[in-house]
Amino acid sequence: MRVNVFIYARFNSSRLPGKVLFKIGNETVLGICINKLKTIPNLNLIVATSDKQTDDPIAKWCDTIGVHHFRGDLQDVAERTIQCINDYPCDVFFRVNADSPFLQPFLFRKALAIISKNQRIDVVSNVYKRSFPYGIAVELINTQTYLKYVGDFNASEREHITSYFYRNDSIFNIVNIEYEHNYSQLRWVLDTPEDWARLNELHTIYPDLYNLHLEQLIRIQKFN
Template sequence: MNLAILQARMTSTRLPGKVLKSINNQPMLLFQIKRIMKSTKIDKLIVATTIEKEDDIIVELCEKNNISFFRGSLENVLDRFYQAALKYNPENIIRLTGDCPLIDPEIIDKVITQHILNGNDYTSNCITPTYPDGMDVEVLTFETLKKLIINADRQSHREHVTLYINENKDKFKMENVFNTEDLSDIRLTVDEAEDLQLIRIIYSEMKYKDDFNLDDVIRLLRKRGNLLEINKFFKRNEGLEKSLKNETTERRC
């Protein structure tokens, strides 16, 4: 089984409640789920949220739309991820995050295919990013996830599920999936209000359909170059950098 786990919570520090922000009067998370379900390689999708009261609304959305969900720890995301997968005992797990409403199912399938074809422990398109921020896909075997649960002992490892892998590359068979063109400077994720503004414009231009792909988005952005000015000031992986900085400060104290 290829199990997709979509992490989603309401308590984002930069843009609280972002996963349920409205796009054409529908929650952003639903737009993303519809796109993920177009993948031909995913057998099951589960939303992994937290046990916090703020995330009751995510559970309500899942129940209303017949979407499987799991509730776990807010801070120990690695454990939440593991516990969500445990019930299904999958061969491979596809890690996705709820701030990527333009995720391309063709890219998801490409990463999964490479992972299985080459017998990798971990396969991703963001070890060395060449896709836009917001197109991130990570695939790992369940056996690899079990190793993370045993060996990932730092707070940053528990907060960022696959960080241990990227800091211990010699211990895993890894592969990065590259795009044909380096588009890593384009930002299609949602962490800030400006990000959401851009995403709403893109969906409007796409008539709120879910059958467009990354190439369609890039053509739009190149046709209307001013759109890229909306959120160009934000850095990729700011959350991870902040987590590592805080951890370093704590160790010094």
């Protein structure tokens, strides 16, 4: 089974521009994501950014460290994904946001184990029905299913490419990974200047913050 990871990155985020290349210690936010994903065997990692000049820094960063990247339409993420699939064929692909430094490799391994046993599954996700903290997500999509239905996506769904499947869940085989407790009210996300300030403060207390396991992150947030 050919497995791609499409890491969606843009430089001109409206709330926190340039965040994917912000430095945490000696590594960028995007670099932290990639290093975590590299711990999972047999994944093809592709940074999917736009062809706009504003995203040149992301493309140059990828060239510098030797990571595959693809440049396509800024707004039409669905079309960018189709083009990624054409250039990097796969049977299934993960959708990853580049501003997710707290992604948990164990969730990716679990999603792969699920779909490996039944390749008729359309989507494996932990955000279809949320129980994990916001910012800790996994979404694995069957490529054949995606290509069959992408033409039906509306404008919003073409930007958020998995929402179509969740809104039409009655016709898809979706497996939702649920946590033992509901922590969907917690936030481990880099979205605003306030998030960045808070995470920098926590990073001074916990130098290994971005490599901690989910349970450790939950304990930290309960007491900070």
